Amino acid sequence: MKIKATIVSDNCVYHLPGAVAEHGLSIFLETDRGNYLLDTGQGKAVVNNALVLGLDLTTIKGVILSHNHWDHTGGLGPVLDLKGAVDVHAHPDLFKESYSVAENSVRYIGVPYPRPLLEAKGARFRFNDQFHEIEPGMWLTGEVPRRTAYEVGDSKQKLKSGDGFVKDDIRDDQSVVCETAKGLFIILGCCHAGIINTLSYVEEKMGRRPIYAVIGGTHLGPVSDEQKTKSVEALKGFDIERLGVSHCTGQKTASLLAAAFGQRFFFCNVGTAVE
Numbered sequence: 001m002k003i004k005a006t007i008v009s010d011n012c013v014y015h016l017p018g019a020v021a022e023h024g025l026s027i028f029l030e031t032d033r034g035n036y037l038l039d040t041g042q043g044k045a046v047v048n049n050a051l052v053l054g055l056d057l058t059t060i061k062g063v064i065l066s067h068n069h070w071d072h073t074g075g076l077g078p079v080l081d082l083k084g085a086v087d088v089h090a091h092p093d094l095f096k097e098s099y100s101v102a103e104n105s106v107r108y109i110g111v112p113y114p115r116p117l118l119e120a121k122g123a124r125f126r127f128n129d130q131f132h133e134i135e136p137g138m139w140l141t142g143e144v145p146r147r148t149a150y151e152v153g154d155s156k157q158k159l160k161s162g163d164g165f166v167k168d169d170i171r172d173d174q175s176v177v178c179e180t181a182k183g184l185f186i187i188l189g190c191c192h193a194g195i196i197n198t199l200s201y202v203e204e205k206m207g208r209r210p211i212y213a214v215i216g217g218t219h220l221g222p223v224s225d226e227q228k229t230k231s232v233e234a235l236k237g238f239d240i241e242r243l244g245v246s247h248c249t250g251q252k253t254a255s256l257l258a259a260a261f262g263q264r265f266f267f268c269n270v271g272t273a274v275e
């Protein structure tokens with residue numbers, strides 16, 4: 001398929017008058033099979049930045065949610081207000097009760113809207129936890145099997161369980177895979193499943209093929225130094241022509257990746273487009 005992915009919401013904006021940054025991620029996907037919006041950011045940036053970038057949110061055929069967190073689903077309200085009825089592809093755990101639990105704070109970080117409100121605004125939820133094709137040449141990974149020992153994620157992320165909390169493995173985390181003339185194009189949301197687990201699963205499902213580009217949130221920012229080092233090392237083993245990082249990668253990890261990938265590395269912030 002032909003696809004152009006443009007970052008609409010991200011933690012950083014450079015030299016783009018009128019655009020705003022927020023902690024979040026949203027990527028507009030223009031394809032020859034129709035337009036999609038992968039994630040919606042926090043909700044402060046998506047409508048404004050789409051206008052600045054000349055991207056028409058009313059043209060989307062569907063919304064894809066990489067997982068339930070507020071910084072990816074908060075823009076669903078404003079997007080539905082513009083678009084009206086639309087398919088929303090997500091994992092069946094979308095409405096689970098996620099919290100960030102630190103020593104002195106407990107914060108709800110799940111979808112910031114009740115499901116009936118989103119349905120009243122036009123959301124038609126299409127839940128699926130399997131690797132599946134949503135357009136010819138475009139797949140969602142669904143739930144990604146955890147195979148590496150070191151991709152343990154972020155210990156602050158919890159699920160409500162009775163009066164307490166248990167670790168949230170964020171099983172709902174998924175990515176987008178497109179087959180293009182240049183190779184595979186893999187678009188990550190937050191990649192809580194781990195970038196190596198995700199790329200290995202894509203390889204298992206699609207066979208070992210050249211990857212033209214991997215872009216999006218890697219969630220390598222908030223993890224241990226051990227996970228960072230091992231993931232960056234393992235990533236070098238994949239045949240990736242371009243690596244563009246966003247959002248939860250963080251500047252420190254981005255600099256590690258820049259050193260490891262050289263000219264193949266780029267920052268993927270608001271306005272960056274990959275075709």
Ligand SMILES: [Fe+2]
Nearest residue numbers: 067069190192
């Ligand atoms: Fe997340």
Ligand SMILES: [Fe+2]
Nearest residue numbers: 069071190248
């Ligand atoms: Fe995120």
